[in-house]
Amino acid sequence: MNNFPGLSLVVGGARSGKSRLAERLVRAAGLPLTYIATAQAWDDEMAARIAQHRDDRGAGWTTIEAPRDLCGALASARGAVLVDCATLWLTNVMLGDGDVVAEAAALMAALRAHPGPVVVVSNEVGWGIVPENALARRFRDEQGRLNQQIAEAADLVLGVMAGLPMVLKGALPEGVR
Amino acid sequence: MNNFPGLSLVVGGARSGKSRLAERLVRAAGLPLTYIATAQAWDDEMAARIAQHRDDRGAGWTTIEAPRDLCGALASARGAVLVDCATLWLTNVMLGDGDVVAEAAALMAALRAHPGPVVVVSNEVGWGIVPENALARRFRDEQGRLNQQIAEAADLVLGVMAGLPMVLKGALPEGVR
Amino acid sequence: MNNFPGLSLVVGGARSGKSRLAERLVRAAGLPLTYIATAQAWDDEMAARIAQHRDDRGAGWTTIEAPRDLCGALASARGAVLVDCATLWLTNVMLGDGDVVAEAAALMAALRAHPGPVVVVSNEVGWGIVPENALARRFRDEQGRLNQQIAEAADLVLGVMAGLPMVLKGALPEGVR
Numbered sequence: 001m002n003n004f005p006g007l008s009l010v011v012g013g014a015r016s017g018k019s020r021l022a023e024r025l026v027r028a029a030g031l032p033l034t035y036i037a038t039a040q041a042w043d044d045e046m047a048a049r050i051a052q053h054r055d056d057r058g059a060g061w062t063t064i065e066a067p068r069d070l071c072g073a074l075a076s077a078r079g080a081v082l083v084d085c086a087t088l089w090l091t092n093v094m095l096g097d098g099d100v101v102a103e104a105a106a107l108m109a110a111l112r113a114h115p116g117p118v119v120v121v122s123n124e125v126g127w128g129i130v131p132e133n134a135l136a137r138r139f140r141d142e143q144g145r146l147n148q149q150i151a152e153a154a155d156l157v158l159g160v161m162a163g164l165p166m167v168l169k170g171a172l173p174e175g176v177r
Numbered sequence: 178m179n180n181f182p183g184l185s186l187v188v189g190g191a192r193s194g195k196s197r198l199a200e201r202l203v204r205a206a207g208l209p210l211t212y213i214a215t216a217q218a219w220d221d222e223m224a225a226r227i228a229q230h231r232d233d234r235g236a237g238w239t240t241i242e243a244p245r246d247l248c249g250a251l252a253s254a255r256g257a258v259l260v261d262c263a264t265l266w267l268t269n270v271m272l273g274d275g276d277v278v279a280e281a282a283a284l285m286a287a288l289r290a291h292p293g294p295v296v297v298v299s300n301e302v303g304w305g306i307v308p309e310n311a312l313a314r315r316f317r318d319e320q321g322r323l324n325q326q327i328a329e330a331a332d333l334v335l336g337v338m339a340g341l342p343m344v345l346k347g348a349l350p351e352g353v354r
Numbered sequence: 355m356n357n358f359p360g361l362s363l364v365v366g367g368a369r370s371g372k373s374r375l376a377e378r379l380v381r382a383a384g385l386p387l388t389y390i391a392t393a394q395a396w397d398d399e400m401a402a403r404i405a406q407h408r409d410d411r412g413a414g415w416t417t418i419e420a421p422r423d424l425c426g427a428l429a430s431a432r433g434a435v436l437v438d439c440a441t442l443w444l445t446n447v448m449l450g451d452g453d454v455v456a457e458a459a460a461l462m463a464a465l466r467a468h469p470g471p472v473v474v475v476s477n478e479v480g481w482g483i484v485p486e487n488a489l490a491r492r493f494r495d496e497q498g499r500l501n502q503q504i505a506e507a508a509d510l511v512l513g514v515m516a517g518l519p520m521v522l523k524g525a526l527p528e529g530v531r
Contacts, residue, residue: 011516013481014303015321045311124515126368127190128305128482129490134399136306144369151516159515161301161336162188162328164345168518191480192498222491304367305482313483338478338513339365339505341522 004029004173005155007111008119011147013127017163019053019084022121025158028175029117032079035061036070038088053084067092071110079116086122086150090143094135100142108149120154122147181206181350182332184288185296188324190304194340196261199298200234202335205352206294209256212238213247215265230261244269248287256293263299263327267320271312277319285326297331299324358383358527359509361465362473364519365501367481371517373438376475377411379512382529383471386433389415390424392442407438421446425464433470440476440504444497448489454496462503474508476501 010022026033035057041047066073070089074081083089093103111118124147126140151157156170165172187199203210212234218224243250247266251258260266270280288295301324303317328334333347342349364376380387389411395401420427424443428435437443447457465472478501480494505511510524519526 009516012304013301013321014307015318015325016301016303017321017325045314124304124367124370125306126304126370127366127478127480129479129485129487129494130368131306133306137399140306141369144367144371148369148371148517151518157516157518159520161345162186162334163325164328164334166336166343166345166520168515168520189481190478190498191484192495192502193478193480194498194502222488301481302483303481308483310483317483338522339363339511340502341505341511343513343520343522 004117005170006117007114007150007154008117008156008158008170009122009147009150009154010119010158010160011122011124011151012160013124016160018121018123018160020056020163021158021160021165022082022084022119023057025173025176026080026082026117026119028173029080031116033061034077034079034081035063036066036073036077036081036083037063038067038070038083038085038092040067040088040092068096068098070107074110074114074118077114077116081114081116081118083118083120086120086146087125087143090139090146094139094142104142104146104149108153111150112153120150122150124159181294182347183294184291184327184331185294185333185335185347186299186324186327186331187296187335187337188299188301188328189337190301193337195298195300195337196230197233198335198337198340198342199259199261199296202350202353203257203259203294203296205350206257208293210238211254211256211258212240213243213250213254213258213260214240215244215247215260215262215269217244217265217269245273245275247284251287251291251295254291254293258291258293258295260295260297263297263323264302264320267316267323271316271319281319281323281326285330288327289330297327299327301336358471359524360471361468361504361508362471362510362512362524363476363501363504363508364473364512364514365476365478365505366514367478370514372475372477372514373407374410374517375512375514375519376436376438376473379527379530380434380436380471380473382527383434385470387415388431388433388435389417390420390427390431390435390437391417392421392424392437392439392446394421394442394446422450422452424461428464428468428472431468431470435468435470435472437472437474440474440500441479441497444493444500448493448496458496458500458503462507465504466507474504476504478513 159166334345336343511522513520
């Protein structure tokens, strides 16, 4: 535990195995497990996706639902924390007409101040053709900026491709392959 | 040959140089070469792309056309095998109303059972904004799951960016830069 | 300086921190700084983006505006050169009905012949679902080919994710983290 990273970022494409890798990472801290879920079941497709993630995760987690108030959720979270994911949180902020710059600054302060290990999952969304939709363009800009901010503050940053980690910053703790 | 990986996955974006890298890899096995082609010439654009790939590949290959029946193609393939690519195969399964889970399970069993070296090329398709089209969203989920399955079974996994390999799992055999 | 790479490529998704990383790299050459800007302010969104990049860059740069004539710009550039970016240049060539193959060949010749260090920034655009738009499909093919050509000629190739470099070819010069 002494060398377990304080803040970690696990970043990659959709269905790349980010959540599963992040779960293995959080378990390696050897602490009680808290799962902060940002997903909201807007429709059947999303409800099925949430249920699938919960089944994949298995038992032993305290879950906090926090579609938007990640700062409050972090304040009450105990042990090793998994935030899944920054991309749905950003979606909720933008669709809720939130002030992205202010909310991201508050989130970064809460992540830096949190006393125990936190692993944040986030998506890379800027590796395709420029979207025709202006909101989509704005989203990928904000997501890119947010990922850079979390990565700069993090002790460990893992890119994920086909379920496999690429160490971009720091070092994988023992017990995580 | 002793250390040549049994199953390899070469994964990356479109036009990233995946096929060329995979061909260099397969040649390094020092065996007769079999090319399993999943592409179908639906239109002139695809026909031109297929012809371009064939020209790039050069001589010395036995080609098996297998838009859908990869298991049958693997059963009859000799020597070192290149499957190009899992993304067009998945497209053919989904457009043909196939049972993706069952066909992917059969493919994985065939890949695991194949006695000689096999290199599978596949695309990363989940690094952009969430597609508006429901079929596209389903495709990127299925592609992500398939890539994770192949990567888990593989001895060697290479990500490709700008024609250059990133070793995600295993080690590049001698003779492949 | 003795070991500073002659030609470098910095490649990644949108808003991944490519430009900032490329600027740190160019500064490490310890030479006068030339910035070759390919962006054109077609609309307010792009004008704001250009102004943001200029503010991020800070003082000390000689700027050459070259939306299309990168060869001419390279011929007159002194010191260490940052070309930002190949993606907007390719956009300008394609929207201007240029001959992409011929212009890319001329650009590659100019990059190879340039006497001092050059760092080229470029986007990865092929990691999403196949675009429905034919021009977008052609763009990602041409961008992928161009990135491969630059990477093949380069001494140093860096992929960027969440602001962090992945060394794909060569080695980071001292003084660049």
